[in-house]
Amino acid sequence: MERRNLGRTGLRVSRLGLGTMTWTRDTDEAEAAEQLKTFVDAGGTLVDTADLYGDGAAEHLLARLMDGLVPRSELVIATRAGASTGPGTRGAAAAGGSSRSALLAALDASLRRLGTDHVDLWQVPAFDPATPTEETMHALDLAVASGRARYAGVAGYCGWQLAKAATWQLAAPGRVPLAATQLEYSLLQRGAEREALPAALDAGIGLLASSPLGRGVLTGKYRHGIPQDSRGSSPHLAGYVQPYLGERSRRIVDALSTAADGLASSSLAVALSWVRDRPGVAAAIVGARTATQLHTALSVEALTLPDEIRGALDDISAPVRRYPDQDWNEL
Structure with missing residues (x-):
């Protein structure tokens, strides 16, 4: 798998990352082990986790897999700290927002769960208006x-x-x-292009694109209803998928299916390729529930979209933009 520099740094990451949000909740240990092995065998290095995932259980599971399956040295581990509202240290971090004390305590807790003395990329999980930016950034400096x-x-x-x-x-x-910023980015969610992505490009910060498959909707699985084994039917994830099941999404998914047929490929591969190769994107984070789903996603490595198809997808998914983005003459 091709590797890219993360922003304007010397850290190189695989251009697809493995997300662990479902680990220990919808993905059991055996399935997670198969995912990680499949990912590494395909040349993947970037594994994205967070103290929020499984209330810390995903980090614990990754530690166990590094202990017996994949050496720590083969992975680029990214985690986020302070987002969880669970008990113990993670709860204290959430209560303290992005204060220096709370963030560093959360980082130490993540390191204990991961069973390592360092992470390759540590991220503040959200902007905290109650904490001065300079204090939050100082926590990164100290880490x-x-x-x-x-x-x-x-x-x-x-x-x-x-x-x-x-x-x-x-x-x-x-x-x-700053080496990276992580935001949701897909054909269904292009809000990052308004200001965040231009800011990242200007500052030399790499974008880690989360939910590049539009929370699963861009795979096409919801074109004719909500499958029983999908996130859309899950009690804890249905609300996560629902915003992307409207008429605009159907038009984009239909166009994606047409493009996939023309390329003898899949909607999943075309959607993922579109995100992966957008300017400023360092890696697209794929969060699969099963190893079979992940294997399908990894097949995108062989696909580069023709300019005509990329342009057509750009047009059909273009977000509505008004002042101050539009020229006055267009209003």
Whole structure:
């Protein structure tokens, strides 16, 4: 699998990442082990997790798999800290938002669960308006300076928040430049293009695209209803999928299916290829429920979309933009 530099850093990551959100909840240990082995055998390196996933259980599971299945040295581990509302340290971190104390405590807890002395990429999970940006960024500096994290990033920041944080980190020697920002990005969700992605490109920050398959909708599985074994029928994920089941989504999914037929490929592969190769994207994070689903997603490595098909998908999925994006003459 091709590897890319993460933003303007020397850290190289596989251009597809393995997401672990379903681990221990919808994906059991045996299935997770098969996923990780399949991913690494395909040349994948980037594994994305968070203290929120399974209330820390996903990190525990990854530690067990590194202990007996895949060596730690073969993986680029990215985690996010402070997002969980569960008991213990994770709950304390959530209560403290993105304060320096809460974030560093959450990082230490993640390292204990992961069974490692460092993560390759540590990310602030969300912008916290109650904590000064400089304090949150100082936590990143301390994490890297202490060796507990090799690189730092953020997740869920909008354009002005990302620009503010990135500028602060570049304003004085000794601060750690942001390597990555993680946002949802797909043919169904192109909001990142309004401000966050331009800010990332300008600052040399790599985008980790989460939910590149539109929460599963872009696979085409929902074209004729909601399958019983899908996220859309899951008690805890139905609300996550529902916003992408409207008329606009159906038009995009139909166009995607037409493109896939023309390429003798699948809707999944075409949608994933579109995201993976967008300007500024360092990696697309694939969160599969089963190893079979992951294997299908990994087949996208052989696919590069022709310009005509990419342009057609750009047009059909173009978000509605008004002032200040449009020229006055277009209003």
